[in-house]
Amino acid sequence: MSEMFLHKCPNCNATLEFNIESGMVVCAYCGSRYNVKDLLTEAGQAASSAADAAGAPAESAKKTDKIKEFDWGKYKERLTREELAGNRSYLCETCGAEVILGATVASAKCPYCDNNLILLDNVTASLRPNAIIPFKILPDQLSDSVKKFYKNRKLLPFHFFDQNKMSAVRGLYVPFWLYNCHLKGQMTLKGSTSRSYTSGDYRITETSNYDLLRDAQMGFERIPVDASLKMPDELMDSLEPFDYSDLTEFNSGYLTGFISERFDSDPDENLPRVTERVNNSLLEIMKGTCTQYSNVSVSENHMNVDESSVKYVMLPIYLFDCMYAGKTYHYAANGQTGKVIGELPVSKGKKWLYFGIPFLILFAIAAFILRWFMG
Amino acid sequence: MSMKRNRTFSIYNFCVMLLCVICVLSVLVLPAFAEPAEDMPDWYDPDFSPADVYHNDPSVPRVVDNAGVFSEAEYDRLSRQLESMRNELNMDFVLLTDDSYHGQGYIKYATDFYDMNGYGLGDDFSGVIFFLCFEPGDRGFEAYGTGRAEKYMTERNVDKMSDKIMDHMVDGNYAKGVETYFSQLRTLIKKGRLPLSGSQIAALVIIPSLIGLIGGGISLSSAKASMRTVVKATTAAEYLNPISFVVNGSVDNLINTDVSRTFIDRSSSSGGRSGGSSYHSGFHSSGGHSFSGGGRRF
Numbered sequence: 001m002s003e004m005f006l007h008k009c010p011n012c013n014a015t016l017e018f019n020i021e022s023g024m025v026v027c028a029y030c031g032s033r034y035n036v037k038d039l040l041t042e043a044g045q046a047a048s049s050a051a052d053a054a055g056a057p058a059e060s061a062k063k064t065d066k067i068k069e070f071d072w073g074k075y076k077e078r079l080t081r082e083e084l085a086g087n088r089s090y091l092c093e094t095c096g097a098e099v100i101l102g103a104t105v106a107s108a109k110c111p112y113c114d115n116n117l118i119l120l121d122n123v124t125a126s127l128r129p130n131a132i133i134p135f136k137i138l139p140d141q142l143s144d145s146v147k148k149f150y151k152n153r154k155l156l157p158f159h160f161f162d163q164n165k166m167s168a169v170r171g172l173y174v175p176f177w178l179y180n181c182h183l184k185g186q187m188t189l190k191g192s193t194s195r196s197y198t199s200g201d202y203r204i205t206e207t208s209n210y211d212l213l214r215d216a217q218m219g220f221e222r223i224p225v226d227a228s229l230k231m232p233d234e235l236m237d238s239l240e241p242f243d244y245s246d247l248t249e250f251n252s253g254y255l256t257g258f259i260s261e262r263f264d265s266d267p268d269e270n271l272p273r274v275t276e277r278v279n280n281s282l283l284e285i286m287k288g289t290c291t292q293y294s295n296v297s298v299s300e301n302h303m304n305v306d307e308s309s310v311k312y313v314m315l316p317i318y319l320f321d322c323m324y325a326g327k328t329y330h331y332a333a334n335g336q337t338g339k340v341i342g343e344l345p346v347s348k349g350k351k352w353l354y355f356g357i358p359f360l361i362l363f364a365i366a367a368f369i370l371r372w373f374m375g
Numbered sequence: 376m377s378m379k380r381n382r383t384f385s386i387y388n389f390c391v392m393l394l395c396v397i398c399v400l401s402v403l404v405l406p407a408f409a410e411p412a413e414d415m416p417d418w419y420d421p422d423f424s425p426a427d428v429y430h431n432d433p434s435v436p437r438v439v440d441n442a443g444v445f446s447e448a449e450y451d452r453l454s455r456q457l458e459s460m461r462n463e464l465n466m467d468f469v470l471l472t473d474d475s476y477h478g479q480g481y482i483k484y485a486t487d488f489y490d491m492n493g494y495g496l497g498d499d500f501s502g503v504i505f506f507l508c509f510e511p512g513d514r515g516f517e518a519y520g521t522g523r524a525e526k527y528m529t530e531r532n533v534d535k536m537s538d539k540i541m542d543h544m545v546d547g548n549y550a551k552g553v554e555t556y557f558s559q560l561r562t563l564i565k566k567g568r569l570p571l572s573g574s575q576i577a578a579l580v581i582i583p584s585l586i587g588l589i590g591g592g593i594s595l596s597s598a599k600a601s602m603r604t605v606v607k608a609t610t611a612a613e614y615l616n617p618i619s620f621v622v623n624g625s626v627d628n629l630i631n632t633d634v635s636r637t638f639i640d641r642s643s644s645s646g647g648r649s650g651g652s653s654y655h656s657g658f659h660s661s662g663g664h665s666f667s668g669g670g671r672r673f
Contacts (some may be wrong), residue, residue, distance in 0.1 A: 154598035182619065202636045209633070213626040220618030223611045237608035277611035284612065289622055341604040354598040359591035366583035371568075374575050 004090045005118040007039055007256050012297045015094065015115040017257035020135045020151040025253050070130055070177075070267070070312035080179040088109075090119060093214075104228075105171070106262045107255035118252045122262035129250040133242055135258070135316040135335040139169040141334055142318060143264070149340035154354060157347040160324060167321040167328075171335060173260035173314035174236065175227040178269050179274045180310070185303040187286050191293025192314065211299070212290050219307075220278055224315070225270045226262030231317075233273070238341040242315055246336060250314065260314060267310045415477055416441070423491050423661055431496055437461070439488075442472035442509050447548035456557055464564050466524050467494045467502030472551055475507050481506060481517045482655055482666070500664055503560060505553060516544060517653065517670030518556065521660075523543065527563050528668040531544045535562065535569055536669045537652065544673045558638060658662030 007016040007025060014029035016039075026034045090099045095113035123129065137145070146166065150156060189212040196205045222244055226236035239360040277316065283298055290296045316335025321328045324345050331342030414420075435458040438450055443669035445453065457468040469489060476484035489495065495502045501522030508515060516537075520528035536559045543552030562570040571579065654669030 025470070152601055154601045156602075178590070198639070201637055201639050205635045205637070207633045207635075209630045211630055212629040213628070215624035216620060216622045217619065218621070219616045220611050220614045221616050225613045232605075234605050234607045238605045240608060241613060274611070277608060279513055281610045281612040281615065284610070285615065285620065289625065344602050344604070346599075346602060350598070351595060355591040355595040358594040359587035360589035363583040363587035366586040367579055370582055374569075374571060374579070 003120045004093065005114060005120050005252065006093050007253050008119065010034075016253070017116055018134070018254055020138050023134060025256060029138070034253075036251050036253040037249075039251060050321070087290040088119075088121070090117065092117065096223070102261070104261045104264050106260040107252070108259055109257075112326065118255055122165050123250075123255070125253050127262055127326050129175070129246045129314050130255050131366050132250045132313045132314040133244075133246045133316055133336050134248065134254045135171055136246065137333070137335055137338045139171065139316070141338065142169055142320070145333060145338040145340045146331070149342075153344055155344075155346045155350045156352070157324070157345055159349075160345060164322050164324040169318050169320040169333075171258045171316065173251070173255060173258055174231055174317045175261060175263040176224045176236075176313050177227050177270055178222040178224055178311040178313055179222050179267075179271075179307060180219070181223075181274070181278060181305050182217065182219040182307040183278070183282065183303045184306045186213060186215050186300075187254065187298060187303055188213050188300040189286065189290055189296055191290050191296040193293060210293060212293065212296070214286055214289055216286065216303070218282070218285065220281070222311070223274050223277060224313075225273050227265050227267075227270065227312070228261055229265050235332055235341065236317075239317065239332060239339060242334065242336055245317050247313065256312070258316075263312065391555070397516075416473075418488065418491055418529055419477075419655045420491055423487070424475075431467075431590070432493055435492060435494070435552070436468045437468060437494075440470075440472045442474050442507065444472055444507070444509075444549045446550070447498065453550060453553060453557075456554060460557060460561050461496070464561070465501070466522070466564070467500075468557060468560075469494050469502060469504040470507070470557075471504060472507040472509075472549075476506075476508050476510050476513075481508060481653075481670070482658055482668075484508075485517060485519055485664075486521075486658070486660035486664070486666050489519075489521070489666075490660050490664060495664075497522060499523060500662075501637075503668075505556060506670075507549060507553065513672060515651070515670055515672035516540075516552075517668060519655070519658070519666040519668030521664045521666045525562065525665060527560070530656070530669065531561060532569060533654060533669045534652065536563075541671055541673060566602050 008014065009016055009027035009030060011032045012027060012030040014027050016025040016027055016034065018024075018036070019026040019033070022033065023036075025036055025039060026033050051098075069298055086103055087100045090101060090230055091097075092099050092110045092113060092115065094115045095110060097110065097112040099108075099110055099112075099117065101119065104122065105119055107116065107118050110117055121127070143166070150161070189210050192207055192209045192210065194205060194207045196203060198204070224236075224240060224242065226233060228236075239319050268366045282301075284301060286298070287296045318333040318335050319332070320331050322331060322342075323329075327345065329343045329345060331340060388486065436454070438445070439446045440450060453470060457470060460466075460468045469492075471485060471488050473484075479487065485504050488506075489504040490500075494500070494504065499522035501524050503520045503524045504519055505518040506516065508517075518528065518533065518536075520526075536556055540552035540555045541560060543549070543555065559569055562568070651672040652669065653671075656667045658666045660666055
C-alpha cells in the first residue's frame with residue numbers, strides 16, 4: 001500500500017483546495033484561506049519523512065530564483081528499481097477506501113469522498129519537482145479564450161459556432177523538463193558578395209567568396225520539453241510560451257484539486273528534441289552575424305555544449321473536448337496564459353470557396369489582360 | 376502727233392490681247408496634247424470630282440485583278456466573300472491587284488481607285504480596299520479603311536492581320552492570303568476584335584488556369600494554415616539569453632573572386648518596327664475621304 005498525503009485545514013481538519021483566483025489554498029468547509037508557502041512546513045515534514053524513508057534528503061529551496069536543478073544522477077540510480085507501468089493502491093485517509101491509481105499519478109481526487117489526494121511517492125524525495133507555475137486562468141475564462149481561438153479560422157463550418165458543445169474542462173499539471181545549455185566554440189560559414197558594373201560593351205559581375213570564421217558563445221535558458229509520454233509532444237510544444245516569472249518553488253499545495261502526474265520520460269530521452277531546437281536556432285543566430293554576405297551556409301560547426309542543466313517543473317494545462325456533428329475534437333489550453341490549441345473541424349464547402357473564388361477571379365483577370373494583349 | 380499716239384496704242388493693245396489669247400489657249404488646249412507622267416489606267420481621272428461618280432453600284436466588280444494573279448475559281452470565291460461581307464456588314468470591300476502603282480505610291484493609287492470607281496456604302500462611303508501590288512522593287516500589299524471602317528484599321532490591327540498573311544504572300548499563295556485577311560477583317564468589324572489562333576486560344580485557357588491554380592492554391596494553403604494550431608517546435612530562439620550571446624572573434628577570409636562578363640547588345644532599339652511594314656493614319660484621298668491603313672512589303 002503506497003503512502004498518500006492530504007493538505008488539511010488547520011482550523012477544521014477538512015481537506016484544502018487551491019483557488020486559482022486568489023492564488024491561495026482554501027478550505028471548502030470553513031472558508032479559511034492559507035498561503036501555499038505557509039503549507040510548506042506541514043507538507044515539508046510529510047515530504048521529509050517520506051524522503052527519509054526513501055533514503056534521499058528532501059530539497060526545499062525557499063526562493064524561486066534559487067530553484068535547484070533536478071538531480072538526474074541520483075534519480076538515474078533509482079530508476080532501475082522503478083515500476084512506471086501498472087497501478088498502485090492507496091488508502092484514503094479521509095474515507096478509508098482503497099484507491100487504485102496509475103503508477104505515475106501525483107495528485108487526484110478520491111473517487112469515493114472527492115477529497116484531494118497527494119500521492120507522496122511521486123512528488124517527494126528525488127521525484128520532487130523543482131518548481132511549478134500555478135494555474136492563473138479560471139476554467140470559466142476559457143470560453144473567451146476559445147472564442148478568440150476560433151477567430152480567423154477560415155475553414156470552420158458555417159454552423160460550427162451554433163452547434164458545437166464544449167465538454168467539462170479538466171485542469172492538470174503536466175511534468176516538463178526545462179533545459180539550460182551554454183554553447184561555446186567556432187563555426188565556419190561560407191558566404192559571398194557580388195557587385196556588377198558596366199565596362200564598355202560588357203556588364204561585369206564580380207562574385208567574391210569568403211570563409212567566415214566566428215568564435216562565439218551563447219546560452220539558451222529554460223527550453224521546455226514535456227516529460228510525459230501520455231501527452232503528445234506537438235500538442236505540448238504548441239502551448240508555449242510560458243511566462244517563467246510565475247515560476248515558483250514547488251509545493252504540493254498547488255496540486256490540490258488538480259490531476260497531476262510525475263514524469264515518465266527522462267531528461268536523456270528528451271535530449272534529442274532539445275538538441276534539434278538548439279541547433280536550428282544556433283545556425284540562424286550565427287548566420288545573423290554575416291548579414292553583409294549572401295548565400296550564407298555552414299561549412300564547419302565546432303560549437304559545443306560546455307554547460308548544461310535541467311529542471312523538473314510542473315506546468316498548468318487544461319484539457320477539454322468539443323463535440324460537433326457527432327465527432328469529438330480534443331483541445332488543450334495553457335493554464336497560465338489562456339492560449340488554446342487543438343483540432344478543428346474543416347468544412348469541405350469552405351475549402352472549395354477558398355480555392356474556387358480566387359481561382360475564378362484570377363482566371364478572369366488573367367484572361368482579360370491576356371485577351372487585351374492579343375488584341 | 377495724236378494720230379501717231381493712236382497707232383502706237385492700237386499696236387500695244389493688239390499685242391496685249393494676243394498674249395492673253397495665247398495664255399488662254401495654252402491653259403485650255405495644250406494639256407489635251409500633253410503626255411501624262413506615267414501611262415495611267417483607264418479609270419484614272421485627273422479631274423476627278425466625287426459628284427461625278429455614281430456610288431453603291433453592286434454591278435461594279437469588287438475584285439479587280441489587273442495583275443492576273445487569281446485563277447477563275449479563286450476570283451469567284453473572293454468575289455463571293457467580299458459580296459457576303461458587304462451585305463452582312465453594310466460596308467464595301469474591294470480587292471485590287473496591279474503590276475504597278477504608276478508612280479502614285481500605294482496609298483494614293485489605292486484610294487484614288489476606291490474613290491474614282493464609286494466604291495463605298497452610305498453617306499460616308501464606308502469600306503476597305505485591299506491593294507496587292509507587284510511594283511518592281513516595291514512588291515507588297517496594303518489595305519485602307521474609310522468611313523465607318525476606318526476606326527478598325529488601327530496600326531495594331533493592321534499589323535496583326537498583315538502578320539498572319541505574310542507567309543501566304545511570300546509563298547505566292549495570294550488568294551489564300553487575301554481570303555485570310557478579309558476573314559480576319561470580318562471578325563474584327565463584327566466582334567470588335569481579331570479572331571484568335573489555336574495557340575492563342577490554348578494560351579488563353581492554360582495561362583489564366585495556371586495563375587488561377589496558383590492563386591487558389593495559395594489561398595487554400597493560407598486557409599488551411601489558419602486551421603493548424605498544433606505545430607512541432609523546431610527552434611529555441613525565444614529561449615536565447617541575449618546577454619549570453621557574445622561573438623569573441625570574427626575573421627572573414629576572401630577565398631576567390633569569380634568574374635563574369637556579359638556582352639550588352641546595344642543594336643536593338645526598343646519599339647522598332649520591321650523595315651517592310653507601313654502605316655498611314657488619317658490620309659485624305661483625292662475624293663476628300665479620310666483613309667487609315669497599311670501593309671507589308673514582301
